Amino acid sequence: MSIFSKIACGEIPSYKCAESEKFYAFLDINPLQKGHTLVIPRREVDYIFDMEDDDIAEFQVFAKRVAKAIKKAFPCIKVGQAVLGLEVPHAHIHLIPMQSEKDMIFSNPKLSLSQEEFEEIARKIRENFE
Template sequence: METNEVKGCVFCDIVAGRAKAHRIYEDDLSLAILDINPFSEGHTLVIPKRHVPWWHDLSEEEVESLFLVAREVSSKIMRAYSPDFVAIYARGRRIPHTHIFVVPTYRGDVLDRFFNALEGFQEGTAELAKLKEDAELAEAADRLKEA
């Protein structure tokens, strides 16, 4: 397996076994570890074993692995903690090695409040309201189809 390892990348060091991590689950292409700065108990990161800064640059096999591991970890979180929801989202900006946050959330916790506020902003601002118009949606769809 090619790792495309980058010196100084904490996730590459974890994959290589040079840095400590609490490993939860892994397959040939992905590794799930507990986040050391968790939003809630059980907050897990799923990382590709190969160093890839942006998730859209992963191979099809890596994408499949990443999301299958995220689903397995989500099931484990549901059994272990019984949260209201398990949120997942892709990151890779602050630590430029793509990763998926898999976070148990509960009504009223920081992520629940954040996503509710974000959805309220999404639904309630004049700037974004015009993006809901059919002409704007058709233009965006055409632009994406042609890209």
């Protein structure tokens, strides 16, 4: 079971932003920007492009809803999407509020946030999730 599966089922704590029966969204604990969120399928699959067509379509629609909530909570030009997938063997989408393309450079220094800041960020996204 991957660390993301353990997060999705509540075995490991996370800053939950949104969830459905099939998907779970939570804050990245090493964020590039405030609002940097990870979206995962609850069913563990290593490689996003190994997902069934219907599942990946639903995954993207769920991620779109999360991105809209992020944009409302953290006004930005766009919410960027990245699929890297090498660091954890569980398909996931990074959603990152962007003012410029530089905000999506993963080698940039990560933000250092307090637990209270993470909780407030997650709450704002949850409140805007529809």
